[in-house]
Amino acid sequence: MKIRPLPPKGQRPGFLLMEVILALMIFAVMSVGFTKALAAMRQNSRLIEERMKVAQIVDSALTEAMTLQSLEEGETLTDVDENEMEILTVVEPLEFENLEGSLLQQMFRITVTGRWYKNGREQEISAEGWRYLQLYRP
8 A cells, every 4th residue: 555645735635624614604694694685575575565455455445436326526434444544535526628618527536545554653545536427327
């Protein structure tokens, strides 16, 4: 059996313990950063999901108000228990003239506003639509 002599100090194969520790430290720092980024993304995802649910409720209330057979000027306040929010629907008449100069009657602006409290602060989202009653006759 032949014994090979050790190569000189600068040419030895493998890693030093210090190199391995440094690589593990860099990996640990990157892992902590990724974990924090994933937690922030999860929080943002929850906020967006909640906001989308509220927007869907407000959009549904606007659609319901737009499809009523007849509209009257005024305000309606509705409580929605599932999100502890209130929906304010405001119907106001609009006055427009057509190209001949005659007044368009039965034209309404419908504004639906959802209000709720989150973390002690009032939150609000609105949706608006216009409706010309004569175009929506059954």
